[in-house]
Amino acid sequence: MHDLRVEAVPWWAVLAASASPVLLVGGFLAAAELQPSSYNPVRDTISQLAGARATDPWVMTSVLLAVGSCYLIASLGLRPAGPLSRSLLAAGGLATLAIALFRLPDRGYSVGHEVAVVLAALTCSTWPAFAWRPRLPAPLLTRRRSYEGTAVLVGLVVWYALETHGLLLGVAERCAAAGPPLWLCAVTLTTRRATRRRAAETSRGRVSMSGSS
DSSP states (O other): OOOHHHHOOOHHHHHHHHHHHHHHHHHHHHHHHTSOTTOOTTTSOHHHHTSTTSSSTHHHHHHHHHHHHHHHHHHHHOTTSOHHHHHHHHHHHHHHHHHHHSOOOSSSOOHHHHHHHHHHHHHHHHGGGGTOOTTOOOGGGSHHHHHHHHHHHHHHHHHHHHTTTSTTHHHHHHHHHHHHHHHHHHHHHHHHHHHHHHHHHHHHHHHHHHHHO
C-alpha cells in the first residue's frame, strides 16, 4: 500500500497549479490590450508581448516568470505523479523562465529564446504521459487519462508548429500555451481530493477495526 502522507498534495502545490492558467491567460490578454493597433492576437505571438519592441514588455515578462515558478512549485508538490513526469514539469518551468529571460530582440531572432520555446513545448506537453500510477484513486492519473491528456497537449503543439507562417499563429500558440497549465490545475485538484478522500476512508476503517477488537 502506498504511503498516504507521501501521496498527499499540499495546499501550496494546489495554489500554484490553480494560479498558473489564470496568470497566463489573464497576462497575455492584459498585455495585448497595451499594444498598438498593429498588434493582432490572432496572428501575433505571446513572445512578441515580452519582446524588445513591445509596449510595456515587463507585463508579459513578469507573467512568464510567475507561470514558470508555478510549474516548479507544483512539480515539487504533485507527489502522487511519477517522478519522471515531475522532472519534465520542472524542466518545463525552467524553460518558461528562460523564455522570459531570453526575450525576442528588437530585430531578428534569439537562439536562446527559440530553444527555450521548443523545450517548454516538449516538456509541458509530454509530462502527463509519465504521471500515471497503478492503483491510485486519482481520476486523471490513470494510464488512459494521462495518455489522453498528452495526446491533446501534443496535438495543440503540432497545430502551433504547423501555423508557424500561418494566419492563426497567435491563436494556435495561445491554445498550446494554455493547455498545460489547465491540465496541471485539473490533475492537482482532482488528485488532492482523491487522496484526501482515501485517507479519510482508511482512517475510518482503522477506527472501526479498533472498535470491533
